[in-house]
Amino acid sequence: MMTAETLVEISDLNFSYDTRAILNGVNMTMKRGQVIAIMGGSGSGKTTLLKLIGGEVTPSSGYVKVSGQIIHELNRDALFAMRRKMGMLFQFGALFTDLSVFDNVAFQMREHSDLPESMIRDLVLMKLHAVGLRGAHRLMPAQLSGGMSRRVALARSIALDPMLMMFDEPFTGLDPISLSVIGSLIRRLTDALEMTSVIVTHDVQESLSIVDYVYFIADGVIAAHGTPEEVKVSKAPFVHQFVHGETDGPVPFHYPAQTYLKDLQLEKTVA
C-alpha cells in the first residue's frame, strides 16, 4: 500500500543476469526523510537493487515504484525526468576527470537549467560549502584524496536538490575521519534537504549509527530488517553473524567446491 509518506515501494522484485538469479522476491518500503541502509555480503545484489531503483536495469518481474510511478514502465523522457529528482553517489565518486571540481558540481545545473552563470556560481559554492570543500573549487579531480572526491561527488549529486539519494558503498576505502565525515554528511543533508537516502554498504558500525532502518539481503532475499536498535540485539543467525563480523555462521567461509579430499586427489587412499 502506498501511503502519503512512502517514497519508494519495492514489490516482489525479481532480477537475474542471464540465468543467474540475483534478487528473488524482494519487498521494501522507504519513507520520506529516512536514511535506509541495505546491507549484505559482497555479490548479494545490493548494487543491482540501486540500479533497479534508478532504472538502469529492468526487473524480470515485480516492480519498483518511486513517488507513485513504476520505474520500468516509464518511457525514456519520463525516466530522465524522474532521474533529475534522484541523486546517486558512485562507489569511487565517478567525477568527470576532465572537469574541475566547480564544473563537476555545476554540470547538472548547466545541462538541465537556463540559470545565469552568476547564480550557478552561487549555488555551486553553496553545495561545496555544505560538504566543506568550498575552498577546493578550482582543483581538478586528480588532485583530490579519496574522501574529498566522494564529498565533491556528494555535492554534485545533491546539485538539483533530489528527493531520493542513493549511495553505493560510500564508506569503502576511507580513513576513519573521512568515513565519519561522509556518514554525518549523509545524515545532515538528508534532514536538511528533506530527502530519502538509501545507503548500500557493508560498514556495520558507521551505518548503524546514522540510519533509521536496515534491510539485510542474502541470497537475493531480505534476510532480516528492522531499526538499528532491533538489529543490534537480533538473535537471527545471519544478522548476528553480519553485525558482529563472525567468520562462522549461516554465511559459509568456503566458496562451493567438491570435497577437499577429492580436490587434493587423496580420496582413493582414504577409501
Add this chain to the structure above:
Amino acid sequence: MPKRIIAGIQKIGHRTIEGIRRLGHATLFFLLVLLKSGTSLQRFNLVVRELYYVGVLSLIIIVVSGLFVGMVLGLQGYETLQKYGSESAVGTLVALSLVRELGPVVAALLFASRAGSAITAEIGLMKATEQLSAMGMMAVDPVARVVAPRFWAGVISMPLLAAIFSVMGVFGGYLVAVVFIGVDAGSFWSQMQSNVDFRIDILNGFIKSCFFGVAVTAIAVFEGYDSPPTAEGVSGATTRTVVTSSLAILGLDFILTAFMFRGL
C-alpha cells in the same frame, strides 16, 4: 580426430558469428550517434572543445610527417624523372601523389594512431570509472554529451588535417627539388598548376579524407563505448581501434580509388 576437426569448425563458425554480431552492433551504435547529434550541433562549443583535442593537438605530427613525405617524394621523383630528362615534372608528381593518395591515406593513418586511440582510451576509461553511468543517472545521455561531440570533431578535423598534410608535402617537395637540387621554380609550379585538376584530384582527395574521418572516428568511439570496463579491456579496445581503422582506411582507399579514377 573428427572431434577435433568439428571443434575447429565450430570455433571458426563461432568467431564469424561473433564478428558479424559486433559489426551489426557497431552499425546500430553509429546510427544512434547520428540520431543523437542534435545536442552537439546546437551546443557547438562542445564540438569546438573536442576539435582542440582531436584536431589541433594532431597538427604537429601531421605537419612534420607531411614535410618529410614531400621531401622524400621530391628526392625519389627527381632521381627517376631526370633519367628521362623530365625533372621539371617533379612538381606534378609530388602534388598528384599527395592530393590523390598520400595526403588522405597517410594523414588518416596518423590520425587513427594519434587521435583515434586517444578517443577510445578516454571513452573506455570514462566507462570503467563509472563516469558514463553517473552521467546517465544525472539524466544526461552520454551518447549525446560525450560520444557525438567527439565523433563530429573527428569528422571535421580529418579533411582539414589531410589538406594541411598535402600542403606541407608540396612545400617539402619544393624545398628538395627547387631549393636544394635546383629544378627551375617556374616550371615546378607551372607544371603542377596545369596538371593538377581541382575536381578530379583535389576534390576526390577531399572526399576520400571525409570517408576516412567518418570511418576512423566511428570505430574509435564504438570501441571505447563497447570496451569492457577493465584495464585490460581498455587497452585491447585501443589496440583494436588502431588496427581496425588502419585496415578500414586502406580497404576504403582501394574502393574509392577504383570508383574515382577508373570510373567503375
